[in-house]
Amino acid sequence: MVQAAPTDTLVAGELAAVRAFLQFQGAYNNTKITGITTASIGDYMNYVNNLAGNYGAVQNTQWKGWYDQLFALLTATTDVAEIFQVMQFAAWVGANKIHGCPYSDCTAQDPWYSYWYVFRPGHRFGWWTNPYGSDAHAVWYGAQSAPGTPPPWQTAVQKVINQWGDTPPANRINVGANMTDNQLVMTSAQTVLNGWTAFPPIAQKTAAIGQGQQAAMTALLARTTLDADTYFFLLHLLIALATGATAAQQLAQRIVSAIATSQEYPNDTFINQLVYLVLLYLADPLGAYAWNNAQLQATLRDLEGVILATDPASTAIKASLVQHGKVLNSDASYPMHDPYTSIGFTQRKTDTMFALDKARQGLKT
Amino acid sequence: MASDSATYTLTGADSSAFCSLVQAQSALGPARPTPGQADFWAFFAAIDALAYDRYRHITNALLQGWADKLYAAMLQTQTNYKIDAAGMYVLYAYAQFAASCFDPNNPYPNDSCGQQGFPTDWQQRGGQWPTYDDSKGLPEASPWDWFATAVGLWKPPGSPASFFNALNQDVNVLNDALKAAGQNTSTVALFVGWHGTSPDVASVQQFEQSRFDPANWTNSGTFVQNLAGTNLWTAQSQTATALLQPSTLPADAYFFLLHLLLALPTGASAAQQLAQQIVSASASSQEYPNDTFINQLVYLALMYLADPLGNFAWTNAQLIAETTLLSGAITCPDPASQAIRDSLARHQRVLQTDASYPLQDPYSPAIGFTQRQTDTLFALDKARQTLKA
Numbered sequence: 001m002v003q004a005a006p007t008d009t010l011v012a013g014e015l016a017a018v019r020a021f022l023q024f025q026g027a028y029n030n031t032k033i034t035g036i037t038t039a040s041i042g043d044y045m046n047y048v049n050n051l052a053g054n055y056g057a058v059q060n061t062q063w064k065g066w067y068d069q070l071f072a073l074l075t076a077t078t079d080v081a082e083i084f085q086v087m088q089f090a091a092w093v094g095a096n097k098i099h100g101c102p103y104s105d106c107t108a109q110d111p112w113y114s115y116w117y118v119f120r121p122g123h124r125f126g127w128w129t130n131p132y133g134s135d136a137h138a139v140w141y142g143a144q145s146a147p148g149t150p151p152p153w154q155t156a157v158q159k160v161i162n163q164w165g166d167t168p169p170a171n172r173i174n175v176g177a178n179m180t181d182n183q184l185v186m187t188s189a190q191t192v193l194n195g196w197t198a199f200p201p202i203a204q205k206t207a208a209i210g211q212g213q214q215a216a217m218t219a220l221l222a223r224t225t226l227d228a229d230t231y232f233f234l235l236h237l238l239i240a241l242a243t244g245a246t247a248a249q250q251l252a253q254r255i256v257s258a259i260a261t262s263q264e265y266p267n268d269t270f271i272n273q274l275v276y277l278v279l280l281y282l283a284d285p286l287g288a289y290a291w292n293n294a295q296l297q298a299t300l301r302d303l304e305g306v307i308l309a310t311d312p313a314s315t316a317i318k319a320s321l322v323q324h325g326k327v328l329n330s331d332a333s334y335p336m337h338d339p340y341t342s343i344g345f346t347q348r349k350t351d352t353m354f355a356l357d358k359a360r361q362g363l364k365t
Numbered sequence: 366m367a368s369d370s371a372t373y374t375l376t377g378a379d380s381s382a383f384c385s386l387v388q389a390q391s392a393l394g395p396a397r398p399t400p401g402q403a404d405f406w407a408f409f410a411a412i413d414a415l416a417y418d419r420y421r422h423i424t425n426a427l428l429q430g431w432a433d434k435l436y437a438a439m440l441q442t443q444t445n446y447k448i449d450a451a452g453m454y455v456l457y458a459y460a461q462f463a464a465s466c467f468d469p470n471n472p473y474p475n476d477s478c479g480q481q482g483f484p485t486d487w488q489q490r491g492g493q494w495p496t497y498d499d500s501k502g503l504p505e506a507s508p509w510d511w512f513a514t515a516v517g518l519w520k521p522p523g524s525p526a527s528f529f530n531a532l533n534q535d536v537n538v539l540n541d542a543l544k545a546a547g548q549n550t551s552t553v554a555l556f557v558g559w560h561g562t563s564p565d566v567a568s569v570q571q572f573e574q575s576r577f578d579p580a581n582w583t584n585s586g587t588f589v590q591n592l593a594g595t596n597l598w599t600a601q602s603q604t605a606t607a608l609l610q611p612s613t614l615p616a617d618a619y620f621f622l623l624h625l626l627l628a629l630p631t632g633a634s635a636a637q638q639l640a641q642q643i644v645s646a647s648a649s650s651q652e653y654p655n656d657t658f659i660n661q662l663v664y665l666a667l668m669y670l671a672d673p674l675g676n677f678a679w680t681n682a683q684l685i686a687e688t689t690l691l692s693g694a695i696t697c698p699d700p701a702s703q704a705i706r707d708s709l710a711r712h713q714r715v716l717q718t719d720a721s722y723p724l725q726d727p728y729s730p731a732i733g734f735t736q737r738q739t740d741t742l743f744a745l746d747k748a749r750q751t752l753k754a
Contacts, residue, residue, distance in 0.1 A: 286715035292717050336719035336727035344726035 008220070008230040012289060015299075017054035018063055019306045025052055026308030030210065036203050037214070041193045044203060048074065055149040060233070061217055064211050073205045079198050081156040082172055086165070089119055089173060091144045097117045097182045098125055113168050114175040115185050119286060120142050136301035157340045164178045194226075210244030214251060217241055221255075221363050228281035229288070230347065230355060235278050235317075238271075239306065242313040252299050252313035256320075260359035262351040264341045270359050275300075277352040279324060279335045280345070293332045300325040319351035373608075373621035377677065378422035380687065383624040384694035385415035386432050391696045393589055394631035395598060396587040397638060402535035405585060409457040409577070412439075414551035416454070416522035417490040425621075427604065434595035436528050442588040445581075446554040446576065447542060450588045451528055452535030453577065458519060459512050461575035467508045469563035492520030497533040501540035506557040514540070522613050537639065605639060607627060609752045614667040616738070617676075621656055626659070627694050630702045640701035644708075648748035650740040658748050659708045663688075665741045667712060667723045668734065672692065681720045688713040 001127050007129045010018060024047045028036070042160065051067065093115050118125045119142040146158040168175065174188040219291075226234070241252040256271035266274065279296055282289045286294045288358070300321045307318045327334050336345055343351070366749070375383065389411035391397070392404045415432060423429045442450040466471025493610075495517070513519050513536045520531040542553045556572035558564045579585045605625050608618060629640035644659035653661065667684055670677045692709045693701045715722050724734050732740075 283718045285711070285718050290714040290718050292718065333719050333721040333725065333727075337721065337725055337730055338717075342731050344730050 008226075008233045009060065010229070010233050010236065011059050012055050014059045014063070016304075017057040018049055018236055019302055020054040021067065022236065022243075022310045023047075023306040023308065024251060025209075025240050026306055026314075027245040028206075028209055029309045030133055030245045030248075033204055033207050034199050035281050038194055038196060038199050040203075041196060041199050042087065042355035044199075045084060048080075048084070049147070052149060052153055052278070053143065054145040060186065064286075064308065066151075066212060067150065069209050069212065070206055071150050073208070074202065075152045075156040076205075077198070077202070078156065078160065079196070081153075083193065083196055083199075084157055085160050086167075086172055086189050088144065089116065090186050092119055093182045093185045093189070096140050098140050105306070114177075114179055115182065116168060116173055116175045118142050120166060121145060121161075139221075146205045192194060195336060207245065210248050211238070213237060213240045214244060214248045217251065217255075221359075221360050225357050226282075226353075226360070228277055231353070233272055234280050235303075238274075239303065239314070242307075242311055242317065243309050249311050249313060253311070253316075255363055256313050256316045258359045258363055260355045261347075264338065264343055264348055264351055265355075269316070269320075270353075271316055271362075273352055273355050273359070275324045276335065277356060279328070279350070280349045280352065283335055284345075284349070287338075293328055293334070296335075297325060297328045300328065306320055372427060374425065375428070375617070375621055375624065375681075376422075376424050377613055378419065379425045379428055380620075380624065381690060382415060382423050382429055382432065383418035383740055384429070384627070384690050385419050386435070386698065387412050387624070387694040388628045389415065389435055390597070390628055390631040391694070393592055395513075395633040396631050396637065396697050396699065397594060400579075400585075400589060402574065405453075405577040406457070406574060406580075409454050412454055413457065413461075416524075416528065421491050421524045427538070431600065433525065434597040434600075435592070436525055436589065438591040438595050440527060440531050440593045444585075444588070445583045448538050448554070448589075449531060449534040451531040452538065453582075455513070455521075456538065456573050456576055458521075459509065459555070460570045462512050462519065463508055463566045463569035463573075466520050467510070467511060467563070467569075469565065474599055479507065482637040486537070491523050493523035493529060495519065495521055495533055495536065496530070497536040498540070499539055501544065503522055503540065503543050505560045506543055506555075507559075508566075509543070509555055509557045524545065598636060601625060601628050602632060602636045602639060605643070609643075609749050612750070613742075613746050616665060616672075616742065619662060619742070620666050620669055623662050623691070626662075626701070626705060627691065630697045630699045635714040637701060638697050640705075641699070643752055644701050644704045646748045646752055648744045650737075650744035652737055652740055653744075655703070656744075657708075658745065658752075659704050660711070661741050661744050661748070663708045663712050664723065665738070665745060667716070668738050668741065671723055672738070673724075673732075676685065681716060681722070685713060685716050688716065 021289065027047060028040075032040075043217065051057055055067055055071075058067055075280050098115070098118070101289050117123055118140055121142055121144050123142045125140045144161060146161060148154060164173070172192055174185070179185050179188065217234070220230065220234055220237070238252055238255060241248050241255075244252075256269065257271040259267060260270045260273040261267055262273065265276070281287060281333070282288065282291045282296055282299065289295075304321045304325070307314050307321075327339070331337070335348075339349060387442060387728075389408050392411060393400050394407035397404055412435070415435075418726075419434060423432065428584075429584065436451075439450040439454070446451065448455070466483070483753075497513065499514065501519070502510060504510050504514060506514075511518060514614070521529055523529050539553065539555055543555060543557070546553050554573075554576045556564060556569045575581055589622065605622070608622050614622070625645060626640055629636045644657065646658040648658045648661040649655055650661065653664070667688075669675060670679045670684055670687060672678065682728060690708045692706055692713075695706045715727070719725070719727055723737075726732070726737060729737065
């Protein structure tokens with residue numbers, strides 16, 4: 001048996017981060033990216049923020065490379081980091097309407113210049129005497145911060161924070177004296193986002209990630225045998241592949257629909273055997289996971305949840321996940337036992353790996 | 366020859382008590398020649414579990430006899446604190462009371478003890494109203510007065526009676542010592558405040574724990590010697606050897622043997638070697654060819670406990686709990702203990718991933734439960750023949 005390279009295995013602690021990436025790729029698949037407009041900026045940046053938060057958990061070197069590739073593309077110019085600041089500011093302003101007039105009708109403990117000033121780290125706006133003469137008080141604290149990871153993204157955002165200081169460029173943040181109402185500030189931010197015409201070409205560059213994933217899949221198909229943990233990685237890669245360009249989708253479709261035959265499941269499809277093997281791998285008491293029925297069901301549900309594309313390959317993968325999820329739901333001991341065969345666990349695992357290895361030989365390009 | 370089934374039959378409660386016994390043995394047995402404060406503390410923690418929750422439910426005579434040897438050693442040993450070694454358990458319970466129940470800011474501890482769970486269920490756990498002399502109590506010594514004087518809340522474990530009586534006598538001794546010392550408690554093994562002023566509970570616990578340090582418990586070695594002198598470990602080795610002799614053993618005797626294998630490594634090197642020889646012996650069945658004795662033994666124990674027609678008929682959750690209990694009793698680092706722990710962990714992983722195990726076996730799905738039981742018993746019986754002295 002060929003020992004799996006560390007680049008082809010996934011540990012439990014990184015699965016959520018890998019799924020976050022798959023979800024991003026599903027939401028911004030090749031078709032969506034090709035026709036992307038500025039209307040998607042907000043949603044896209046939310047995904048970017050989510051990926052930044054997941055970055056630290058990624059262990060697999062290939063997947064980490066794709067994360068890095070994405071953030072390298074996004075930080076190639078200062079645009080994305082600047083727009084991230086605009087969005088972070090708009091989100092904070094939307095959630096923090098500072099009551100009272102900032103200039104004449106209130107007593108501020110700290111100097112008040114604008115919402116932007118209060119948003120800055122370490123600043124605050126305090127209001128201790130309200131217009132009705134009671135001693136009610138309130139304090140607003142800024143929330144500006146750079147993401148912790150990945151390093152290039154953190155550096156890029158921090159650089160913008162440092163450069164802008166209390167006086168951001170007018171084409172990004174309006175700190176005019178009339179910006180005393182949070183609705184005005186948010187409207188101004190939205191105008192900036194709508195006018196960010198550099199967004200579509202930047203986002204479209206990230207489609208290059210799919211090419212690397214296609215190459216990784218081709219390399220896996222070329223190997224004579226694969227370990228079960230590598231097949232687990234391959235399942236994730238297959239989900240990613242289906243979100244790519246036409247050639248990648250076609251490869252994904254060829255793989256999922258290939259015939260893979262074992263004594264337990266003759267004339268079945270590659271994707272059904274693959275999901276079956278993944279369950280055997282994750283449940284194996286002597287393996288790295290040893291997951292119980294509830295954990296297996298949750299994993300299949302999580303994977304289903306990240307498949308947002310509707311191409312034939314994605315549809316087939318999702319259908320297979322659903323089908324196996326139904327068996328898990330009705331048979332608590334599946335796949336340690338298989339209601340459709342009386343063959344032992346170890347033999348079934350061996351047979352399924354053999355079926356997949358054999359099927360891959362017909363898929364080599 | 367078939368063994369006398371009753372001799373080796375364990376109930377679920379017996380199994381728990383056996384594990385507490387093993388933990389106590391592990392703390393101060395011959396395998397630990399120079400025990401420190403943590404070991405003495407661990408011994409009395411095991412006694413705490415045994416005394417309250419488990420001893421009174423023991424049904425197996427062999428097990429009870431072995432547990433009684435521990436109690437005998439405690440009652441037999443005098444300490445430099447003027448109490449016997451059973452009295453060290455009074456100090457242990459007092460420390461636990463102070464740490465997890467007593468609130469100096471709310472000195473009447475009924476409410477807070479009720480919320481913290483220790484030791485409100487003393488009576489439910491087998492505690493009894495104390496019989497120490499109330500007149501000896503010192504109401505101004507806190508928090509001791511809340512624990513074991515006229516208003517004291519402690520209900521010492523009721524069985525065995527000799528232990529209960531000794532504990533009450535030790536409270537009397539401690540109260541006398543406190544009275545004699547006036548407000549100078551440096552010579553008494555109790556940390557208290559006077560005239561209603563309670564020290565902070567962390568200080569109480571730290572002081573009481575330090576009483577278990579051989580630097581303070583200066584004749585603690587005598588207790589260890591007296592424990593060894595009970596011949597507990599010798600008796601267990603002899604029982605293990607006896608269990609190797611019959612040509613066949615029933616499943617309940619094998620379940621007993623599994624517990625005994627946990628206990629043997631707490632003994633001297635000869636007992637450890639015997640345990641290692643048994644656990645590593647080859648035992649082959651058609652389901653698991655060329656496997657080890659310990660793997661077959663744990664497998665059989667699980668089938669015995671799960672057998673729907675047996676005395677237990679335990680569920681998957683109960684089986685997982687039992688493997689956790691047995692694993693938790695193993696603290697020795699010797700090869701036999703390690704092998705037992707590994708085997709329990711391995712089987713527990715199968716239990717966690719396969720709710721129907723061992724009634725069904727994912728590695729031998731075509732072989733029925735009864736056949737697998739028979740095959741495993743046969744494999745173990747055959748392996749034992751090679752282990753006879």
